[in-house]
Amino acid sequence: MDLTESKSILIVDDDRILSEQLCRFLTNEGFQAKGVRSIKEAKVELEQNSFSLVVTEANLPDGNGLEFLETIKRDYPQTVSLILAGRGTIEEAVKAIKAGAHDYLVKPVVDDELRMVIQRALNQQSLMSENENLRSQLKHKYSLENIISQNYKMAKIFELVEAVADSKTSILMGGPSGTGKSMLARAIHHRSSRRNKPFVEVSCGAMPETLLESELFGYVKGAFTGAIGNKKGKFLTADGGTIFLDEISNASPALQVKLLRVIQERQFEAVGSNRTETVDTRIITASNKDLAEEVRLGRFREDLYYRVNVVTIDLPPLRDRVGDVSLLAKHFLRIYCDEHNKLKLGITDEAMEILERYSWPGNIRELENVIEQAVLISKNKYIEVDDIPLKVQSHQPAAFKSMGLKEALAEPEKSIIRRALEINHWNRQAAAQALDINRTTLFKKMKHYGLYDEARKLGLA
Numbered sequence: 001m002d003l004t005e006s007k008s009i010l011i012v013d014d015d016r017i018l019s020e021q022l023c024r025f026l027t028n029e030g031f032q033a034k035g036v037r038s039i040k041e042a043k044v045e046l047e048q049n050s051f052s053l054v055v056t057e058a059n060l061p062d063g064n065g066l067e068f069l070e071t072i073k074r075d076y077p078q079t080v081s082l083i084l085a086g087r088g089t090i091e092e093a094v095k096a097i098k099a100g101a102h103d104y105l106v107k108p109v110v111d112d113e114l115r116m117v118i119q120r121a122l123n124q125q126s127l128m129s130e131n132e133n134l135r136s137q138l139k140h141k142y143s144l145e146n147i148i149s150q151n152y153k154m155a156k157i158f159e160l161v162e163a164v165a166d167s168k169t170s171i172l173m174g175g176p177s178g179t180g181k182s183m184l185a186r187a188i189h190h191r192s193s194r195r196n197k198p199f200v201e202v203s204c205g206a207m208p209e210t211l212l213e214s215e216l217f218g219y220v221k222g223a224f225t226g227a228i229g230n231k232k233g234k235f236l237t238a239d240g241g242t243i244f245l246d247e248i249s250n251a252s253p254a255l256q257v258k259l260l261r262v263i264q265e266r267q268f269e270a271v272g273s274n275r276t277e278t279v280d281t282r283i284i285t286a287s288n289k290d291l292a293e294e295v296r297l298g299r300f301r302e303d304l305y306y307r308v309n310v311v312t313i314d315l316p317p318l319r320d321r322v323g324d325v326s327l328l329a330k331h332f333l334r335i336y337c338d339e340h341n342k343l344k345l346g347i348t349d350e351a352m353e354i355l356e357r358y359s360w361p362g363n364i365r366e367l368e369n370v371i372e373q374a375v376l377i378s379k380n381k382y383i384e385v386d387d388i389p390l391k392v393q394s395h396q397p398a399a400f401k402s403m404g405l406k407e408a409l410a411e412p413e414k415s416i417i418r419r420a421l422e423i424n425h426w427n428r429q430a431a432a433q434a435l436d437i438n439r440t441t442l443f444k445k446m447k448h449y450g451l452y453d454e455a456r457k458l459g460l461a
Contacts, residue, residue, distance in 0.1 A: 007122055008049065011035040012042045012056035012065070013084060018107070022055065025111065026118075039063040046072070051079050052125045053118065055105075058085040069101055080125040082117065084109070147180065147187060148331050151321040152426055152460055157184075157313055164311050165191035170263060172308045173286040175315030178363030181286040182246065184315065189242040194282055197241030200234045205247035213255055214271045217262075223272025233270060235262060235279050242282040248308065249289040249300060260304045283308070318360040318367065323422040325356045328364060332371035333383065342375050347383040354388055358395045414449040417442070421451065426460040 009031050013019045019035035026033035036042050039062050042054070054072055058065040065083060072081050083101045097104065102121045105114065149155070164171065165188050173181045182201060189199045204212060214223075218233030234243060251259060262268045267278050285308045287294075294300035318325065329347060337344050347355070360366055374387040385393060417435065424430035432442040446452040 007052045008032040008034070009053045009055065009118070010042060010045055010051045012037075012039065012054065012060065012068070014038065014057065014061055022109075022114075025114070029115065031118075037061075039065075039068050042068070043071070046076055046079070051076075053121055054079055054081045055084060055118075056081065058083050066095055078125070080121045082121055147183060148327050149321065149324050150327060150425060151316070151324050151422055152455075153316045154321065154324070157315070160311070160313060161188055161191065164188075166193055168282055170308050170310045171284045171313060172291065172311070173284065173313045173315060174290070175288075176317050176363060177288050178365035179315040179317060180364050181315060182244065184313070185242070185244040185284045185286070188284060189244075189282070192242070192282070194241050198238050199242050199244070200238040201244045201246065202234050203246045205250040209252040209255060212251070213258070216255075217258065217268050217270050219271035220273045223270075227272065230270075235268060235281055236277055238281045239279040240281070242284060245283065245285045247288060248285040249287045249291060249294055253301070256301045256304050260301065260307060263304070263307045318363045321422070322356055322419045325360075325367065326352055328367055329355055329371055332368050333375065336372045336375040340372075340375055342378075343381065344375060344378065344383060345381045348385070351383050351385050351388055354385060354393055354395075358392045410449075413445070414451070417445055417449065418451060421446075421455075426455055 009026055011019050011022050011026075011033060013022070013035065014037045016037065019037065023033040023035045034045065036045055039056075039060055042056070045051070046054075056065045056068055060068075069081050069083070072079055080102045083104050085104065085106055102124055103117045105117060147154075147158075149158075161184070171185075171188065173184065175181060185201070186199055189195060202212075202216065207215060210224075214231070214233070216234050218231050218236060219227050220230050221227055245259075248259075258268060262279075263283055266280065267276050269276055291300055291305055291309065295302050295305050318328075326347075329352065333344060333347065336342070355367070355370075362369075370389060370392060371383075373389065374383045378384070378387040417431070420431040420434045421428075424434060428439055428442055428446075432439045435442065443452070446455070
């Protein structure tokens with residue numbers, strides 16, 4: 001990596017001759033260097049320009065260089081700083097490092113020493129920039145805005161997330177597999193003040209009970225056969241952040257007791273240990289099963305249910321979000337074209353009609369897989385019908401039982417009206433235009449099929 005490329009260095013020293021020498025040396029080394037003679041001038045430069053590195057004298061006419069370092073650290077966290085001092089002492093060096101200096105140089109500065117120290121400092125600055133870029137990418141990837149939907153039920157969920165994201169309240173997510181519970185949990189975490197702390201996800205249904213307990217709470221050496229050392233559990237790893245327990249309905253009765261305690265008291269012991277650990281961890285849970293029914297059947301503790309179920313978010317299946325299918329399909333098309341270096345201009349109307357007609361038992365995850373496969377196998381610029389799996393192509397709505405024509409047509413008509421309303425955000429005027437009927441007729445049909453009452457309950461009427 002060429003660290004000289006686009007790297008700007010600001011020299012702050014009231015010694016004009018030394019400042020000019022340093023600037024000339026750095027310019028010859030391939031850097032962009034500028035010298036100023038006071039903290040006031042340096043602050044102006046930092047406000048107007050971007051610098052990778054600031055090299056400042058410890059004692060300046062208008063202020064203390066160490067105090068200036070604290071300003072740089074606070075206001076320009078991506079800028080690394082070095083201290084130049086006339087006389088070097090261990091005490092001053094320690095103060096400089098504590099104030100935020102990457103290193104400490106004593107005058108007169110030897111070229112080789114300066115070259116080496118600046119190289120190390122710029123390596124540090126590059127790492128800081130890379131980490132910030134990664135954090136920014138993660139923030140975008142898991143932001144609430146990145147969850148694509150125009151469905152009214154999802155809009156209500158987004159409103160709820162906004163209200164509770166920055167609290168410590170436990171959240172229980174329901175809904176079938178593949179509806180995006182993990183992604184929404186991450187979005188809640190990144191929406192909260194815990195965003196810079198760990199987000200830890202555990203699938204409670206993917207491992208046996210004994211392993212799950214040690215995975216969640218950790219263990220100490222000798223706790224069981226094979227425990228050759230101490231292991232930190234997921235709850236301790238997520239301290240200060242968020243833990244997402246997926247498929248919590250699979251937790252055994254014994255594990256449910258321990259989960260109840262850690263949710264109530266934020267305390268637990270590692271397997272084989274008598275030492276009590278205390279954590280500050282936000283807990284989000286999810287279940288594919290109806291936990292209320294599991295409580296009724298005696299398979300899930302009632303007290304634990306009420307602890308995890310302070311706020312409930314039920315994610316609707318994709319079949320109830322027909323208006324989102326095209327949005328999601330186009331979104332996944334862009335993602336996998338980039339990932340696999342493919343050029344696709346879009347999805348044909350015929351192919352999209354098939355995607356919207358399918359019931360998507362695997363929900364968003366299944367749609368994502370279908371689009372990725374289509375991107376890989378398609379030989380044309382557009383995703384066509386032949387690029388879609390046969391099981392999706394051949395899907396037909398369930399056949400109706402013997403009944404009159406009017407009764408048989410009622411359900412399809414209701415579905416068409418609902419779809420038009422969803423696509424148009426439940427705007428009746430726009431939906432009526434899309435259906436080529438007048439608004440009064442639409443209103444009567446909404447009343448007839450119970451859609452008006454549904455919209456009113458959701459605040460959309």
